[in-house]
Amino acid sequence: LFISSREVDIHVDIPDEEYIVYADKDQLVLVFNNLIKNAIQAIPEDVHGRLDISLRADGEVCNIIKKDNGVG
Numbered sequence: 001l002f003i004s005s006r007e008v009d010i011h012v013d014i015p016d017e018e019y020i021v022y023a024d025k026d027q028l029v030l031v032f033n034n035l036i037k038n039a040i041q042a043i044p045e046d047v048h049g050r051l052d053i054s055l056r057a058d059g060e061v062c063n064i065i066k067k068d069n070g071v072g
Contacts (some may be wrong), residue, residue: 007048007049008051010036010051010053011051011052011053012053012054013053013054014053014054015055017057019055021062023060034049035066036066037071039051039060039068042068042070042071043069043071044068044070044071045067047069049068049070051066051067051068052065052067052068053065
């Protein structure tokens with residue numbers, strides 16, 4: 001993925017199983033876009049960017065975990 005002429009490796013780990021989320025689709029898209037954009041912007045220019053996104057389910061609860069090598 002290229003952001004502002006920067007290369008960022010994005011690794012996604014999501015199970016094949018589907019989950020139903022009762023939420024506004026447009027709002028979720030805005031939230032995830034903002035989280036990803038902010039994570040990428042926090043990566044120093046002299047560092048090759050890495051962003052890991054995973055989904056873990058535990059019963060009726062799904063957790064989305066985001067890790068990056070940015071500052072903060």
